[in-house]
Amino acid sequence: MLNVGIVGGTGYTGAELIRLLSRHPDACPKAITSRSEAGLRVAELFPSLRGYTDLEFIAPDSGDLDGCDVVFFATPNGVAMNQARQYLERGIRVIDLSADFRLADRSVWERWYGMEHAAPDLLNDAVYGLPEMARERIQTAHLVANPGCYPTAIQLGFLPLVEAGLVSGPLIADAKSGVSGAGRTANIGFNLCEAGDSFKAYSASGHRHLPEIRQGLERMTSDPVELTFVPHLVPMIRGIHATLYLRIPDRNVDIQKLFQSRYADEPFVDVMEPGQHPDTRSVRGANTCRISWHRPQDGDTVVVLSVEDNLVKGAAGQAIQNMNIMFGIAEIAGLDAPGMVP
Amino acid sequence: MLNVGIVGGTGYTGAELIRLLSRHPDACPKAITSRSEAGLRVAELFPSLRGYTDLEFIAPDSGDLDGCDVVFFATPNGVAMNQARQYLERGIRVIDLSADFRLADRSVWERWYGMEHAAPDLLNDAVYGLPEMARERIQTAHLVANPGCYPTAIQLGFLPLVEAGLVSGPLIADAKSGVSGAGRTANIGFNLCEAGDSFKAYSASGHRHLPEIRQGLERMTSDPVELTFVPHLVPMIRGIHATLYLRIPDRNVDIQKLFQSRYADEPFVDVMEPGQHPDTRSVRGANTCRISWHRPQDGDTVVVLSVEDNLVKGAAGQAIQNMNIMFGIAEIAGLDAPGMVP
């Protein structure tokens, strides 16, 4: 049984880690930290967990994570880069759900995140934890940078086509997220009266997930990549829907076959039949990324639809998937539950 | 491994049975019927189940349920009373999620449901499947009438106080349900544009769950019971919240202790601390009924708050709990997952 530590457990990804681990056969949370809530029972903050955990939040500087096999950082950006090293040095593996180790290029990271990187030397050690692209490297990694929510859905939607070198011209990712993507935050913009029964784009001029997606695309192909990425806020709790536009002039490509063969052995990518439309609720609470594609009017433009639960495959679920890979546990352990519908 | 048959699997309770059984260690769906959708793959109707079931809907008259150990009826009212006998006669146990066998008094049933009962002799054999009140009888039952969604939350909220003979005067149950309580139905009243961003009472003059709740209350006490029950429609998908009002003039009663001791051994009833307020999302997808109580202004009126997921503890989850009890399986098997928050 793996002992799991969670740093920064008062947010949605922290709560989701505990929820998912509560049914994991081979791992369980041993300690969970929070600076602001130290001493509070986890189940008091999240009554849904009553009966499923007896843990209390502990102060982050206590040594109680020492016995852990793996530590998840479910912290805001800027924390893990300062604290990961102390665990790594004690032989504890680290999976960071924040953005601190996602970009290999330090200067790009510093520009988009607006701070100096505190552990640039670790950037080389960190493995970008998208299992569908880097499973082997993850197996031996000590520090995994868990991908962002948008980047996961978007990269998995683009991957088979970009990798095959089929794409000509600029890429567009029009992406939509439920409000939980913003975290558990008391921001007026996410009040139900503001975000409910309404829809809008945000950060259209530039969002931090852009360089992360671009880095992923560049690893798929040696061709230059031009990407426009516009995120939107959907009046729902969980779910990301990415609508991807690519130019693939060649009508003879068997796109369905490309997707199916690329993901044939992937336990958490589901390729639908041609012409179908995945909805986000079909993956609500599940670790699945569900994909379909269209070629409207038989034109040059191909449309890929890719959905995931931003808190599961887009965060905590994928982090546990990475843990399973790192420790040689069955990859689906604790994650083989269907989406909750309705 | 128990073989499970499901009659009428295209509704929400049918889909929820499959979702919950997908993680049950000792039972799995073997066949699922639907008159209208015979031949369709279950996962085509419910894409969330892609990868979790290969079943197709089969015509209800086929003999494919013969090998089943237990058959769930997830059908509209009026079906099970015509079909249950054929399974019982072949030694297959039956759990009916509809209302057909819930009322012991045939004439009351016929008045509220507006049809003649097709199997009145079975009413005596049927055990009303509220485990917290009838666990022993359920163990040996061949035909279980699974309680209604409102009746479950309301009876569990009233039970310790009524049973203890503390209540004086009329009872009020002001109950609120998410839209899934109405089933998977193409009724304009449940269109998101009609039921969304709005709130209303319905059936205030009389709802079919009233006699069922009253029957339960009368089993708890020999005192006469006067009950007013008003249901409301909440713009949400899952969840029932019952707000119960009782007159308990005696201030010396330790209500908290009553609740805690009554439910001490119940795996699926969670009594909160005094003064807390359960929210429905804390049991979203879980088989838990969560309860707290208040005595406002230290007056004669006690207020009990009781929440459940209408599709789980209020339907499919409780049905599986009953199955576990009937077959001597661990009662929590397949059901020990926390609510999904957020």
Place this chain on the structure above:
Amino acid sequence: MLNVGIVGGTGYTGAELIRLLSRHPDACPKAITSRSEAGLRVAELFPSLRGYTDLEFIAPDSGDLDGCDVVFFATPNGVAMNQARQYLERGIRVIDLSADFRLADRSVWERWYGMEHAAPDLLNDAVYGLPEMARERIQTAHLVANPGCYPTAIQLGFLPLVEAGLVSGPLIADAKSGVSGAGRTANIGFNLCEAGDSFKAYSASGHRHLPEIRQGLERMTSDPVELTFVPHLVPMIRGIHATLYLRIPDRNVDIQKLFQSRYADEPFVDVMEPGQHPDTRSVRGANTCRISWHRPQDGDTVVVLSVEDNLVKGAAGQAIQNMNIMFGIAEIAGLDAPGMVP
């Protein structure tokens, strides 16, 4: 044309006042204050008002409200009691949408609101602005205490029956509100991920609107009144639904006639046919309180259903109705628009 000043215009009631005044034929906002947003254009904070107002928020201490005929306080509790006097002394009438002047009994106010009252002498001058109970006094009032949102729906639902002396025994008000009732506040509990797709009671042990409702009931009858009031949070933006329970043993009372005759001349109270159920959306954006009643199972308990838009008849609309009455304008001026459905 009346010149209107608004103190504290960055909340929902402030924005709603401007929205409603934008179509008022005889009044228009002249100045609007905000300590935190001074200098900001109102339409920048509320883009829905682009093209409908050129006002900027001004600092609250500026003298720009001097030319106003009436000043609305759309401030948190505790502000108007400190500032109303300066306007009253200059002959400017004041309508306070906060709770500062709602309770005639200073000690009750101080107990429930947890602070000392800064202008207890004004409590006698203040008229509680529920037009259906106090129209004549409002006409000549200089200081109107605009009723709370729950109290408006609940008092109007109880009024005809309590006034007629028909009620025997305790009253119960089970009330439900949309999230905007909590104001425009960055509280995590009202984040869409927390308040959405969920339902709960709150303040069940005692809510500040209780003494206000009780005061109103005591003005309707000389009988002693016992009231239990439990508010709930509905995952919707606007709307209040009150479900009221009263004991009226006398079956010969013509309740429908009582309601209809009591409200025959009221422009903003709509009595439905017996047996109907009002939904909150039917008054979305409108100044109407819509009411129906039931006598379930022909028993002693009568159930009254009363809905309103908490921001309109429950706040800004009723404030404008009061202004119209105070200034001898047609009472429906600016308020005669139907609810927005869907």
Place this chain on the structure above:
Amino acid sequence: MLNVGIVGGTGYTGAELIRLLSRHPDACPKAITSRSEAGLRVAELFPSLRGYTDLEFIAPDSGDLDGCDVVFFATPNGVAMNQARQYLERGIRVIDLSADFRLADRSVWERWYGMEHAAPDLLNDAVYGLPEMARERIQTAHLVANPGCYPTAIQLGFLPLVEAGLVSGPLIADAKSGVSGAGRTANIGFNLCEAGDSFKAYSASGHRHLPEIRQGLERMTSDPVELTFVPHLVPMIRGIHATLYLRIPDRNVDIQKLFQSRYADEPFVDVMEPGQHPDTRSVRGANTCRISWHRPQDGDTVVVLSVEDNLVKGAAGQAIQNMNIMFGIAEIAGLDAPGMVP
């Protein structure tokens, strides 16, 4: 005072016409037809209209529309093309909110709508009622084809840029609509449990509004137009958000100026400041189309964001705007109300 007739008034556009006309100074509904609901009071179907209309639905074949100056068709596709002529021949002007007269090319219409056109000769007389493109022709029109909801938001977003000949390469319109866009229909797919708390694309391979948008684009420019249009369903009631992607390599174009000057005299198009993001709620219930634009990463791709209320500027409001233009009434009459926020 204009007498208005409405054919097919039981849907959302019919109800919205009545709501908007209730505050129109120069027009009022005189008769409203419905085959299925003849004899029913309109306010019984839509309780929000209680007190605002005494009309009953009448059978569509009655002659009661004879005294009308204008008849709105708020009917499903295929009705107006069979019935419009009878009104036109009696000198009654017709505004058709359905799709029957939107496409000038009969064969394109018949291919996309799957039926033979019943009045192809009227296609030449019909004026496509987008005031921002065809105000002068609308003034003298007898038959106006009111634009579709998506086409209105999308054409207004593209118009200044396409008209100016700036666009190079294919256009993409990624559009999102609230559920009311599907009409008042008892379809299971729009049940709150199916469409709520979820997001999906639909008709990605081809939607009927595509040829309508393409026709509009071709009227703006002589250049060939390639368009990909993917609609999505948002879990909200009202609102359309179009995210438009265009290639404009020339960095020297002053896009903001282009938008502002093109729409300077348009009462119902609001151009925001550069870098802003309109949300759909800002136009909830209003006849406004609100637009902003971005040039992400200063690249070749320009992103235009365009929002409207699909039932107002996208249907009933624009129809009244057209009526105002046709009858020489002030264009904003009955339509100058801000969006309802929150």
